[in-house]
Amino acid sequence: MTPHKTKARAATRPALAAPAQRPALSRAAITATARHIADTEGIGELTLRRVAAELGTGQASLYRHIAHRAELLALLTEDLAVSFPIVEPTQGEPPAEAIAAQWLAMYDFLAAHHWAAKVIAEGNHLATGTRSVLEHGLALLRAAGLSEADALRGYRALWHLLLGHLLNEHPFGHGSGAAPEPAGTEFEWALRRLIDGIGRMGTWHR
Amino acid sequence: MTPHKTKARAATRPALAAPAQRPALSRAAITATARHIADTEGIGELTLRRVAAELGTGQASLYRHIAHRAELLALLTEDLAVSFPIVEPTQGEPPAEAIAAQWLAMYDFLAAHHWAAKVIAEGNHLATGTRSVLEHGLALLRAAGLSEADALRGYRALWHLLLGHLLNEHPFGHGSGAAPEPAGTEFEWALRRLIDGIGRMGTWHR
DNA sequence: ACCTGAACACCGTTCAAGT
DNA sequence: ACCTGAACACCGTTCAAGT
Numbered sequence: 300m301t302p303h304k305t306k307a308r309a310a311t312r313p314a315l316a317a318p319a320q321r322p323a324l325s326r327a328a329i330t331a332t333a334r335h336i337a338d339t340e341g342i343g344e345l346t347l348r349r350v351a352a353e354l355g356t357g358q359a360s361l362y363r364h365i366a367h368r369a370e371l372l373a374l375l376t377e378d379l380a381v382s383f384p385i386v387e388p389t390q391g392e393p394p395a396e397a398i399a400a401q402w403l404a405m406y407d408f409l410a411a412h413h414w415a416a417k418v419i420a421e422g423n424h425l426a427t428g429t430r431s432v433l434e435h436g437l438a439l440l441r442a443a444g445l446s447e448a449d450a451l452r453g454y455r456a457l458w459h460l461l462l463g464h465l466l467n468e469h470p471f472g473h474g475s476g477a478a479p480e481p482a483g484t485e486f487e488w489a490l491r492r493l494i495d496g497i498g499r500m501g502t503w504h505r
Numbered sequence: 506m507t508p509h510k511t512k513a514r515a516a517t518r519p520a521l522a523a524p525a526q527r528p529a530l531s532r533a534a535i536t537a538t539a540r541h542i543a544d545t546e547g548i549g550e551l552t553l554r555r556v557a558a559e560l561g562t563g564q565a566s567l568y569r570h571i572a573h574r575a576e577l578l579a580l581l582t583e584d585l586a587v588s589f590p591i592v593e594p595t596q597g598e599p600p601a602e603a604i605a606a607q608w609l610a611m612y613d614f615l616a617a618h619h620w621a622a623k624v625i626a627e628g629n630h631l632a633t634g635t636r637s638v639l640e641h642g643l644a645l646l647r648a649a650g651l652s653e654a655d656a657l658r659g660y661r662a663l664w665h666l667l668l669g670h671l672l673n674e675h676p677f678g679h680g681s682g683a684a685p686e687p688a689g690t691e692f693e694w695a696l697r698r699l700i701d702g703i704g705r706m707g708t709w710h711r
Numbered sequence: 712a713c714c715t716g717a718a719c720a721c722c723g724t725t726c727a728a729g730t
Numbered sequence: 731a732c733c734t735g736a737a738c739a740c741c742g743t744t745c746a747a748g749t
Contacts, residue, residue, distance in 0.1 A: 324714095347742065357715045359744080368742065420672045452686075456695030459669030460662070466626045467668055480658075489662030493695075496702030553723065563734045565725080574723065 324356060326364050330374045337375065342414035347371070372418050379415055383432045384408050394443035394501070395494050399487075401439060402457055402494075405432070406486050409465055416465035444501030453497040460493055461486070530562060532570050536580045543581065548620035553577070578624050585621055589638045590614050600649035600707070604700050605693075607645060608663055611638070612692050615671055622671035650707030659703040666699055667692070 332353045336345045347368060351358040365371050384404040388397035409415050433454065440450035464486045480488075538559045542551045553574060557564040571577050590610040594603035615621050639660065646656035670692045686694075 346740090348740090357717095358742085359715050359717090362743075363714075452691065452694050453698070455691060456666070456698060459673055459695060460666045460699070461669065462673055463665030463667065463669030466672055467665055485658065485661060488658050489665060489699075492659070492662060492702035492706070493666070493699045494702065495705055496698035496700065499701055500698070552721090554721090563736095564723085565734050565736090568724075569733075 324354060324360060324364060326374060328354065329361060329364055329371065330378050333371055333375055334378055337414045338412060342417060345414075369422075373422055376415065376419050376422060379412060380429050380432075382408070383429065385432060385435050388439065388442075394439065395491075395498055398436075398439045398443065398457075398494050399491060401436060402461060402490055403483075403487060406461055406464070406483065406490075409461070410483070413465075416462060420462055420466060440497070440501075443498060445497070446500075449497075449500050453500070456493060456497065457490070460489060464489065530560060530566060530570060532580060534560065535567060535570055535577065536584050539577055539581055540584055543620045544618060548623060551620075575628075579628055582621065582625055582628060585618060586635050586638075588614070589635065591638060591641050594645065594648075600645065601697075601700050601704055604642075604645045604649065604663075605697060607642060608667060608696055608700075609689075609693060612667055612670070612689065612696075615667070616689070619671075622668060626668060626672060646703070646707075649704060651703070652706075655703075655706050659706070662699060662703065663696070666695060670695065 329350060332350050333345055336349060336353065347361055348358050350371075351361055361371075365374070384401075384407075386397070386401045386404045388394075388400070392400075436454045436457070437450045440453045441447070445453055464482070535556060538556050539551055542555060542559065553567055554564050556577075557567055567577075571580070590607075590613075592603070592607045592610045594600075594606070598606075642660045642663070643656050646659045647653070651659060670688065
Protein backbone atom coordinates (compact mmCIF):
# COMPACT_ATOMS: atom_id res chain seq x y z
CA MET A 300 0.00 0.00 0.00
CA THR A 301 2.69 2.50 0.89
CA PRO A 302 4.75 3.37 -2.18
CA HIS A 303 7.80 4.19 -0.06
CA LYS A 304 9.42 0.89 0.86
CA THR A 305 12.65 2.61 1.80
CA LYS A 306 11.02 4.81 4.39
CA ALA A 307 12.47 2.93 7.36
CA ARG A 308 15.99 3.44 6.11
CA ALA A 309 15.53 7.15 5.71
CA ALA A 310 16.38 7.89 9.32
CA THR A 311 19.81 6.27 9.01
CA ARG A 312 20.57 8.10 5.79
CA PRO A 313 22.73 11.20 6.21
CA ALA A 314 19.87 13.38 4.99
CA LEU A 315 21.59 13.84 1.67
CA ALA A 316 18.34 14.81 0.04
CA ALA A 317 16.02 16.92 2.12
CA PRO A 318 12.61 17.51 0.54
CA ALA A 319 13.42 19.18 -2.78
CA GLN A 320 11.19 22.20 -2.19
CA ARG A 321 12.93 23.12 1.07
CA PRO A 322 16.72 23.09 0.66
CA ALA A 323 18.40 24.57 3.71
CA LEU A 324 18.27 28.35 3.63
CA SER A 325 21.53 29.87 2.43
CA ARG A 326 22.84 32.83 0.49
CA ALA A 327 23.05 30.61 -2.58
CA ALA A 328 19.44 29.44 -2.26
CA ILE A 329 18.22 32.99 -1.67
CA THR A 330 20.19 34.28 -4.65
CA ALA A 331 18.91 31.51 -6.92
CA THR A 332 15.31 32.22 -5.98
CA ALA A 333 15.79 35.96 -6.43
CA ARG A 334 17.41 35.39 -9.80
CA HIS A 335 14.49 33.25 -10.91
CA ILE A 336 11.96 35.88 -9.93
CA ALA A 337 13.93 38.69 -11.58
CA ASP A 338 14.44 36.73 -14.81
CA THR A 339 10.86 35.58 -15.16
CA GLU A 340 8.79 38.40 -13.66
CA GLY A 341 11.06 41.42 -13.62
CA ILE A 342 12.85 43.29 -10.89
CA GLY A 343 9.62 44.93 -9.80
CA GLU A 344 8.34 41.65 -8.46
CA LEU A 345 11.53 40.94 -6.57
CA THR A 346 10.61 41.66 -2.97
CA LEU A 347 12.04 40.07 0.14
CA ARG A 348 8.55 38.90 1.07
CA ARG A 349 8.25 37.19 -2.27
CA VAL A 350 11.64 35.49 -1.98
CA ALA A 351 10.82 34.31 1.53
CA ALA A 352 7.45 32.95 0.43
CA GLU A 353 9.03 31.11 -2.49
CA LEU A 354 11.47 29.51 -0.06
CA GLY A 355 8.69 28.68 2.36
CA THR A 356 10.09 30.76 5.16
CA GLY A 357 9.46 34.08 6.90
CA GLN A 358 10.85 37.38 5.67
CA ALA A 359 12.82 37.93 8.86
CA SER A 360 14.72 34.70 8.26
CA LEU A 361 16.37 36.16 5.18
CA TYR A 362 18.16 38.64 7.38
CA ARG A 363 20.18 35.82 8.94
CA HIS A 364 21.91 35.46 5.57
CA ILE A 365 21.87 38.90 4.00
CA ALA A 366 22.28 42.27 5.64
CA HIS A 367 19.75 44.12 3.50
CA ARG A 368 18.10 44.19 0.12
CA ALA A 369 21.06 45.94 -1.48
CA GLU A 370 23.27 43.00 -0.58
CA LEU A 371 20.85 40.65 -2.29
CA LEU A 372 21.07 42.76 -5.43
CA ALA A 373 24.87 42.65 -5.23
CA LEU A 374 24.74 38.86 -4.96
CA LEU A 375 22.42 38.85 -7.94
CA THR A 376 24.81 40.79 -10.16
CA GLU A 377 27.75 38.66 -9.09
CA ASP A 378 25.72 35.59 -9.90
CA LEU A 379 25.10 36.98 -13.36
CA ALA A 380 28.62 38.27 -13.84
CA VAL A 381 30.19 34.82 -13.81
CA SER A 382 28.24 34.10 -17.01
CA PHE A 383 29.27 37.24 -18.85
CA PRO A 384 30.27 36.20 -22.37
CA ILE A 385 33.88 36.37 -23.49
CA VAL A 386 34.43 36.31 -27.23
CA GLU A 387 37.93 35.27 -28.19
CA PRO A 388 39.11 36.93 -31.39
CA THR A 389 39.59 34.61 -34.34
CA GLN A 390 42.93 34.32 -36.11
CA GLY A 391 43.76 37.45 -38.07
CA GLU A 392 40.52 39.22 -37.15
CA PRO A 393 40.88 43.02 -37.30
CA PRO A 394 40.97 44.55 -33.80
CA ALA A 395 37.85 46.61 -34.44
CA GLU A 396 35.90 43.48 -35.32
CA ALA A 397 37.09 41.62 -32.25
CA ILE A 398 36.08 44.50 -30.01
CA ALA A 399 32.69 44.81 -31.67
CA ALA A 400 32.02 41.08 -31.32
CA GLN A 401 32.83 41.16 -27.62
CA TRP A 402 30.57 44.13 -26.87
CA LEU A 403 27.72 42.91 -29.01
CA ALA A 404 27.81 39.67 -27.06
CA MET A 405 27.68 41.67 -23.83
CA TYR A 406 24.75 43.64 -25.16
CA ASP A 407 22.81 40.52 -26.10
CA PHE A 408 23.55 38.93 -22.78
CA LEU A 409 22.49 41.90 -20.69
CA ALA A 410 19.46 42.60 -22.85
CA ALA A 411 18.29 39.06 -22.10
CA HIS A 412 18.23 39.93 -18.39
CA HIS A 413 16.65 43.31 -18.51
CA TRP A 414 16.90 43.82 -14.76
CA ALA A 415 20.68 43.61 -14.89
CA ALA A 416 21.53 47.00 -16.34
CA LYS A 417 19.45 48.85 -13.79
CA VAL A 418 20.78 46.88 -10.85
CA ILE A 419 24.38 47.24 -12.00
CA ALA A 420 23.97 50.97 -12.57
CA GLU A 421 22.50 51.47 -9.11
CA GLY A 422 25.02 49.27 -7.35
CA ASN A 423 28.21 51.06 -6.46
CA HIS A 424 30.97 48.77 -7.67
CA LEU A 425 30.90 46.56 -10.73
CA ALA A 426 30.78 43.11 -9.22
CA THR A 427 34.16 41.55 -8.66
CA GLY A 428 33.07 38.77 -10.99
CA THR A 429 33.38 41.30 -13.79
CA ARG A 430 37.14 41.05 -13.51
CA SER A 431 37.62 38.63 -16.37
CA VAL A 432 35.45 40.60 -18.79
CA LEU A 433 37.24 43.78 -17.80
CA GLU A 434 40.61 42.14 -18.39
CA HIS A 435 39.51 40.77 -21.73
CA GLY A 436 38.05 44.07 -22.86
CA LEU A 437 41.22 45.92 -21.92
CA ALA A 438 43.38 43.33 -23.69
CA LEU A 439 41.44 43.80 -26.91
CA LEU A 440 41.95 47.55 -26.72
CA ARG A 441 45.64 47.21 -25.94
CA ALA A 442 45.95 44.86 -28.89
CA ALA A 443 44.54 47.67 -30.98
CA GLY A 444 47.53 49.77 -29.99
CA LEU A 445 46.00 51.86 -27.23
CA SER A 446 48.03 53.02 -24.27
CA GLU A 447 47.09 51.63 -20.89
CA ALA A 448 45.32 54.87 -19.97
CA ASP A 449 43.44 55.05 -23.26
CA ALA A 450 42.45 51.40 -23.05
CA LEU A 451 40.84 52.11 -19.68
CA ARG A 452 39.14 55.20 -21.02
CA GLY A 453 37.95 53.26 -24.03
CA TYR A 454 36.63 50.43 -21.93
CA ARG A 455 34.65 52.79 -19.76
CA ALA A 456 33.33 54.67 -22.76
CA LEU A 457 32.10 51.43 -24.33
CA TRP A 458 30.59 50.35 -21.06
CA HIS A 459 28.71 53.62 -20.69
CA LEU A 460 27.44 53.48 -24.24
CA LEU A 461 26.17 49.96 -23.55
CA LEU A 462 24.58 51.02 -20.29
CA GLY A 463 22.86 53.98 -21.89
CA HIS A 464 21.36 51.82 -24.60
CA LEU A 465 20.16 49.20 -22.15
CA LEU A 466 18.69 51.65 -19.68
CA ASN A 467 16.84 53.75 -22.20
CA GLU A 468 14.97 50.89 -23.75
CA HIS A 469 11.38 51.92 -23.24
CA PRO A 470 9.01 48.98 -23.34
CA PHE A 471 6.72 50.59 -25.91
CA GLY A 472 8.58 51.88 -28.90
CA HIS A 473 10.52 55.09 -29.11
CA GLY A 474 7.73 57.63 -28.97
CA SER A 475 8.65 59.25 -32.26
CA GLY A 476 6.43 58.31 -35.16
CA ALA A 477 8.67 56.56 -37.68
CA ALA A 478 9.19 52.84 -37.27
CA PRO A 479 12.25 52.60 -35.05
CA GLU A 480 15.18 50.30 -35.71
CA PRO A 481 15.47 47.18 -33.60
CA ALA A 482 17.36 48.06 -30.44
CA GLY A 483 20.22 45.68 -31.18
CA THR A 484 20.80 47.20 -34.62
CA GLU A 485 20.81 50.69 -33.19
CA PHE A 486 23.36 49.73 -30.58
CA GLU A 487 25.57 48.08 -33.17
CA TRP A 488 25.65 51.24 -35.27
CA ALA A 489 26.60 53.36 -32.25
CA LEU A 490 29.10 50.79 -31.07
CA ARG A 491 30.91 50.68 -34.39
CA ARG A 492 31.10 54.48 -34.52
CA LEU A 493 32.58 54.62 -31.03
CA ILE A 494 35.06 51.84 -31.73
CA ASP A 495 36.00 53.68 -34.87
CA GLY A 496 36.64 56.85 -32.93
CA ILE A 497 38.54 55.07 -30.20
CA GLY A 498 40.61 53.24 -32.77
CA ARG A 499 42.00 56.45 -34.13
CA MET A 500 43.86 56.78 -30.84
CA GLY A 501 45.60 53.49 -31.61
CA THR A 502 47.66 52.05 -34.39
CA TRP A 503 44.94 50.64 -36.62
CA HIS A 504 42.93 53.04 -38.71
CA ARG A 505 41.17 52.03 -41.87
CA MET B 506 -6.28 94.57 19.75
CA THR B 507 -6.83 92.96 16.45
CA PRO B 508 -3.79 93.48 14.25
CA HIS B 509 -5.82 93.12 11.09
CA LYS B 510 -7.43 96.49 10.47
CA THR B 511 -8.11 95.68 6.86
CA LYS B 512 -10.04 92.58 7.72
CA ALA B 513 -13.38 94.08 6.83
CA ARG B 514 -12.19 95.05 3.37
CA ALA B 515 -10.74 91.62 2.66
CA ALA B 516 -14.07 90.26 1.56
CA THR B 517 -14.44 92.91 -1.15
CA ARG B 518 -10.88 92.41 -2.44
CA PRO B 519 -10.58 90.02 -5.35
CA ALA B 520 -8.28 87.82 -3.28
CA LEU B 521 -5.32 88.82 -5.43
CA ALA B 522 -2.81 87.86 -2.77
CA ALA B 523 -3.59 84.86 -0.62
CA PRO B 524 -1.09 84.19 2.18
CA ALA B 525 2.27 83.76 0.42
CA GLN B 526 2.98 80.36 1.95
CA ARG B 527 -0.26 78.94 0.65
CA PRO B 528 -0.65 79.76 -3.06
CA ALA B 529 -3.62 77.96 -4.51
CA LEU B 530 -2.80 74.33 -5.20
CA SER B 531 -2.03 73.72 -8.85
CA ARG B 532 0.06 71.55 -11.09
CA ALA B 533 2.59 74.35 -11.33
CA ALA B 534 2.83 74.77 -7.56
CA ILE B 535 3.15 71.03 -7.06
CA THR B 536 5.84 70.77 -9.74
CA ALA B 537 7.80 73.68 -8.31
CA THR B 538 7.77 72.17 -4.85
CA ALA B 539 8.76 68.76 -6.18
CA ARG B 540 11.56 70.32 -8.18
CA HIS B 541 12.86 72.09 -5.13
CA ILE B 542 12.92 68.92 -3.09
CA ALA B 543 14.59 66.91 -5.86
CA ASP B 544 17.24 69.56 -6.48
CA THR B 545 18.14 70.12 -2.86
CA GLU B 546 17.63 66.73 -1.22
CA GLY B 547 17.63 64.21 -4.02
CA ILE B 548 14.97 62.16 -5.70
CA GLY B 549 14.88 59.77 -2.76
CA GLU B 550 13.27 62.41 -0.60
CA LEU B 551 10.65 63.26 -3.19
CA THR B 552 7.51 61.64 -1.83
CA LEU B 553 3.95 62.76 -2.31
CA ARG B 554 3.59 63.07 1.43
CA ARG B 555 6.56 65.37 1.52
CA VAL B 556 5.26 67.54 -1.32
CA ALA B 557 1.88 67.77 0.33
CA ALA B 558 3.38 68.72 3.68
CA GLU B 559 5.54 71.39 2.05
CA LEU B 560 2.40 72.83 0.47
CA GLY B 561 0.50 72.62 3.74
CA THR B 562 -2.13 70.27 2.42
CA GLY B 563 -3.05 66.60 2.60
CA GLN B 564 -1.61 63.97 0.33
CA ALA B 565 -4.96 63.09 -1.11
CA SER B 566 -5.38 66.65 -2.35
CA LEU B 567 -2.50 66.20 -4.79
CA TYR B 568 -4.56 63.66 -6.67
CA ARG B 569 -6.96 66.40 -7.71
CA HIS B 570 -4.16 67.78 -9.89
CA ILE B 571 -2.03 64.79 -10.85
CA ALA B 572 -3.11 61.28 -11.69
CA HIS B 573 -0.21 59.50 -10.02
CA ARG B 574 3.41 59.86 -9.03
CA ALA B 575 4.64 59.03 -12.53
CA GLU B 576 2.79 62.06 -13.86
CA LEU B 577 4.53 64.26 -11.33
CA LEU B 578 7.88 62.94 -12.54
CA ALA B 579 6.86 63.67 -16.12
CA LEU B 580 5.96 67.22 -15.13
CA LEU B 581 9.33 67.46 -13.43
CA THR B 582 11.28 66.50 -16.53
CA GLU B 583 9.27 68.84 -18.71
CA ASP B 584 9.93 71.60 -16.23
CA LEU B 585 13.64 70.89 -16.52
CA ALA B 586 13.59 70.37 -20.28
CA VAL B 587 12.62 73.96 -21.04
CA SER B 588 15.99 74.98 -19.59
CA PHE B 589 18.09 72.54 -21.57
CA PRO B 590 21.08 74.46 -22.92
CA ILE B 591 21.43 75.15 -26.60
CA VAL B 592 24.91 76.12 -27.77
CA GLU B 593 24.90 77.93 -31.09
CA PRO B 594 28.02 77.20 -33.14
CA THR B 595 30.34 80.14 -33.62
CA GLN B 596 31.32 81.38 -37.06
CA GLY B 597 33.59 78.93 -38.87
CA GLU B 598 33.69 76.50 -35.96
CA PRO B 599 34.42 72.94 -37.14
CA PRO B 600 31.30 70.72 -36.97
CA ALA B 601 32.95 68.35 -34.50
CA GLU B 602 33.65 71.21 -32.12
CA ALA B 603 30.12 72.54 -32.32
CA ILE B 604 28.68 69.11 -31.58
CA ALA B 605 31.05 68.59 -28.68
CA ALA B 606 30.20 71.97 -27.18
CA GLN B 607 26.48 71.25 -27.34
CA TRP B 608 26.75 67.86 -25.66
CA LEU B 609 29.21 69.00 -23.04
CA ALA B 610 26.73 71.69 -22.10
CA MET B 611 24.01 69.07 -21.84
CA TYR B 612 26.25 66.95 -19.67
CA ASP B 613 27.01 69.80 -17.31
CA PHE B 614 23.39 70.74 -17.10
CA LEU B 615 22.10 67.26 -16.34
CA ALA B 616 24.95 66.51 -13.96
CA ALA B 617 23.86 69.53 -11.96
CA HIS B 618 20.46 67.91 -11.44
CA HIS B 619 21.50 64.40 -10.66
CA TRP B 620 17.93 63.17 -10.36
CA ALA B 621 17.21 64.06 -13.97
CA ALA B 622 19.02 61.25 -15.77
CA LYS B 623 17.32 58.58 -13.72
CA VAL B 624 13.88 60.07 -14.09
CA ILE B 625 14.29 60.60 -17.81
CA ALA B 626 15.59 57.07 -18.32
CA GLU B 627 12.66 55.62 -16.43
CA GLY B 628 10.04 57.79 -18.07
CA ASN B 629 8.83 56.47 -21.36
CA HIS B 630 9.00 59.41 -23.70
CA LEU B 631 11.55 62.17 -23.69
CA ALA B 632 9.52 65.14 -22.60
CA THR B 633 8.02 67.12 -25.44
CA GLY B 634 10.01 70.07 -24.19
CA THR B 635 13.08 68.29 -25.51
CA ARG B 636 11.97 69.12 -29.04
CA SER B 637 14.21 72.14 -29.48
CA VAL B 638 17.33 70.39 -28.22
CA LEU B 639 16.56 67.44 -30.45
CA GLU B 640 16.13 69.70 -33.45
CA HIS B 641 19.33 71.57 -32.67
CA GLY B 642 21.30 68.36 -32.17
CA LEU B 643 20.05 66.94 -35.43
CA ALA B 644 20.85 70.17 -37.28
CA LEU B 645 24.45 70.06 -36.07
CA LEU B 646 24.81 66.51 -37.31
CA ARG B 647 23.21 67.31 -40.66
CA ALA B 648 25.56 70.24 -40.98
CA ALA B 649 28.38 67.76 -40.60
CA GLY B 650 27.15 66.05 -43.72
CA LEU B 651 25.20 63.19 -42.22
CA SER B 652 22.12 61.80 -43.91
CA GLU B 653 18.82 62.26 -42.12
CA ALA B 654 18.89 58.65 -40.95
CA ASP B 655 22.48 58.84 -39.76
CA ALA B 656 21.84 62.12 -37.99
CA LEU B 657 19.08 60.45 -36.02
CA ARG B 658 21.27 57.45 -35.25
CA GLY B 659 24.06 59.76 -34.23
CA TYR B 660 21.83 61.80 -31.99
CA ARG B 661 20.57 58.73 -30.22
CA ALA B 662 24.08 57.32 -29.87
CA LEU B 663 25.27 60.56 -28.28
CA TRP B 664 22.25 60.63 -26.01
CA HIS B 665 22.87 57.09 -24.84
CA LEU B 666 26.53 57.76 -24.20
CA LEU B 667 25.52 60.77 -22.12
CA LEU B 668 22.91 58.79 -20.25
CA GLY B 669 25.32 55.96 -19.50
CA HIS B 670 27.86 58.37 -18.07
CA LEU B 671 25.32 60.16 -15.93
CA LEU B 672 23.68 57.02 -14.61
CA ASN B 673 26.85 55.22 -13.72
CA GLU B 674 28.26 57.97 -11.58
CA HIS B 675 28.68 56.27 -8.25
CA PRO B 676 28.77 58.70 -5.38
CA PHE B 677 32.03 57.33 -3.97
CA GLY B 678 34.70 57.01 -6.62
CA HIS B 679 35.07 54.32 -9.22
CA GLY B 680 35.97 51.34 -7.07
CA SER B 681 39.23 50.63 -8.85
CA GLY B 682 42.32 51.74 -7.00
CA ALA B 683 43.95 54.37 -9.18
CA ALA B 684 42.80 57.96 -8.81
CA PRO B 685 39.97 58.24 -11.33
CA GLU B 686 39.57 61.09 -13.74
CA PRO B 687 36.93 63.69 -12.97
CA ALA B 688 33.65 62.50 -14.45
CA GLY B 689 33.34 65.45 -16.79
CA THR B 690 36.80 64.85 -18.26
CA GLU B 691 36.05 61.19 -18.78
CA PHE B 692 32.82 62.01 -20.59
CA GLU B 693 34.56 64.52 -22.78
CA TRP B 694 37.12 61.94 -23.92
CA ALA B 695 34.39 59.43 -24.75
CA LEU B 696 32.27 62.09 -26.41
CA ARG B 697 35.06 63.21 -28.70
CA ARG B 698 35.82 59.63 -29.69
CA LEU B 699 32.18 59.01 -30.56
CA ILE B 700 31.83 62.26 -32.47
CA ASP B 701 34.98 61.33 -34.31
CA GLY B 702 33.54 57.97 -35.29
CA ILE B 703 30.19 59.44 -36.25
CA GLY B 704 31.92 62.11 -38.30
CA ARG B 705 33.47 59.53 -40.56
CA MET B 706 29.98 58.86 -41.83
CA GLY B 707 29.76 62.47 -42.93
CA THR B 708 31.74 64.81 -45.12
CA TRP B 709 34.21 66.16 -42.59
CA HIS B 710 37.09 63.97 -41.53
CA ARG B 711 40.32 65.31 -40.25
C1' DA C 712 21.39 29.50 19.99
C1' DC C 713 18.75 29.89 16.26
C1' DC C 714 14.48 31.08 13.97
C1' DT C 715 10.38 33.88 12.88
C1' DG C 716 5.43 36.04 13.63
C1' DA C 717 4.17 40.29 14.47
C1' DA C 718 5.02 44.94 14.65
C1' DC C 719 7.11 49.34 12.97
C1' DA C 720 7.92 53.12 9.93
C1' DC C 721 7.56 54.12 5.71
C1' DC C 722 5.46 54.22 0.66
C1' DG C 723 1.49 55.34 -3.26
C1' DT C 724 -3.33 55.30 -3.74
C1' DT C 725 -8.33 55.21 -2.59
C1' DC C 726 -12.55 56.25 -0.26
C1' DA C 727 -15.90 57.79 2.64
C1' DA C 728 -17.00 61.35 5.39
C1' DG C 729 -16.61 66.10 6.02
C1' DT C 730 -17.47 71.16 4.37
C1' DA D 731 -19.12 70.27 -5.57
C1' DC D 732 -14.85 70.23 -3.79
C1' DC D 733 -11.51 68.83 -0.35
C1' DT D 734 -9.06 65.66 2.76
C1' DG D 735 -8.35 62.55 7.20
C1' DA D 736 -8.16 58.07 7.63
C1' DA D 737 -7.70 53.72 5.83
C1' DC D 738 -5.76 50.21 2.60
C1' DA D 739 -2.33 47.39 0.50
C1' DC D 740 1.99 47.30 -0.10
C1' DC D 741 7.32 47.90 1.01
C1' DG D 742 12.13 46.96 3.91
C1' DT D 743 13.60 46.25 8.46
C1' DT D 744 13.53 45.21 13.52
C1' DC D 745 12.39 42.96 17.74
C1' DA D 746 10.56 40.23 21.13
C1' DA D 747 8.80 36.04 21.89
C1' DG D 748 8.98 31.42 20.55
C1' DT D 749 11.64 26.80 20.00
